[in-house]
Amino acid sequence: MYEATAMLRQDHDAILKMLDATEQVAGQLRSGKQVASDILSGLLEFFQLFADRCHHGREEDLLFPLLESKGMPRAGGPIGVMLHEHDLGRDLIRQMKESGQAYGGGDTAAGARWAVAAMGYAPLLREHIFKENNILFMMAERMLSDEEQRNLAAEFERAELEKMGAGTHERLHKLMDTLLAEIA
Numbered sequence: 001m002y003e004a005t006a007m008l009r010q011d012h013d014a015i016l017k018m019l020d021a022t023e024q025v026a027g028q029l030r031s032g033k034q035v036a037s038d039i040l041s042g043l044l045e046f047f048q049l050f051a052d053r054c055h056h057g058r059e060e061d062l063l064f065p066l067l068e069s070k071g072m073p074r075a076g077g078p079i080g081v082m083l084h085e086h087d088l089g090r091d092l093i094r095q096m097k098e099s100g101q102a103y104g105g106g107d108t109a110a111g112a113r114w115a116v117a118a119m120g121y122a123p124l125l126r127e128h129i130f131k132e133n134n135i136l137f138m139m140a141e142r143m144l145s146d147e148e149q150r151n152l153a154a155e156f157e158r159a160e161l162e163k164m165g166a167g168t169h170e171r172l173h174k175l176m177d178t179l180l181a182e183i184a
């Protein structure tokens with residue numbers, strides 16, 4: 001009966017796994033270990049496409065506007081806080097992109113910069129997910145009817161097909177499995 005919020009919670013589980021792996025990689029870089037640059041680019045792709053474009057897109061384009069239309073204010077409430085945290089995350093992802101590319105191009109000092117950005121990103125997103133799971137989604141689950149949840153879940157699927165194309169979700173899950181295996 002909580003179809004849409006259950007999908008978002010599932011996304012969160014996948015993102016949390018990748019955050020743990022990201023911190024592991026950051027620890028390796030900080031201790032001066034070499035990390036294959038395809039691991040850094042793979043993590044970047046996951047966070048840019050799965051976490052930001054797809055998952056934050058579901059929240060920003062569909063869930064939050066629906067909650068606003070049902071009376072939850074954007075400013076001064078949880079939606080405003082969540083949007084702000086998405087932006088903070090995007091900034092850190094930009095830093096991970098720049099330093100990851102420099103590292104891949106042979107600038108080994110950029111590994112430390114990647115680690116600093118990643119060590120900022122992982123706790124930010126982990127706390128963000130905790131707040132959504134335990135505050136915002138609980139409010140949404142009280143506010144939305146079964147039908148609204150069902151319609152929202154269908155819109156999530158439709159938007160993803162439009163934005164990412166067929167098969168992307170599966171490809172990203174595969175990328176996630178490959179990266180988790182490589183990092184462990």
Ligand SMILES: [Fe+2]
Nearest residue numbers: 056059082132
């Ligand atoms: Fe979010």
Ligand SMILES: [Fe+2]
Nearest residue numbers: 055059129132
């Ligand atoms: Fe989320």
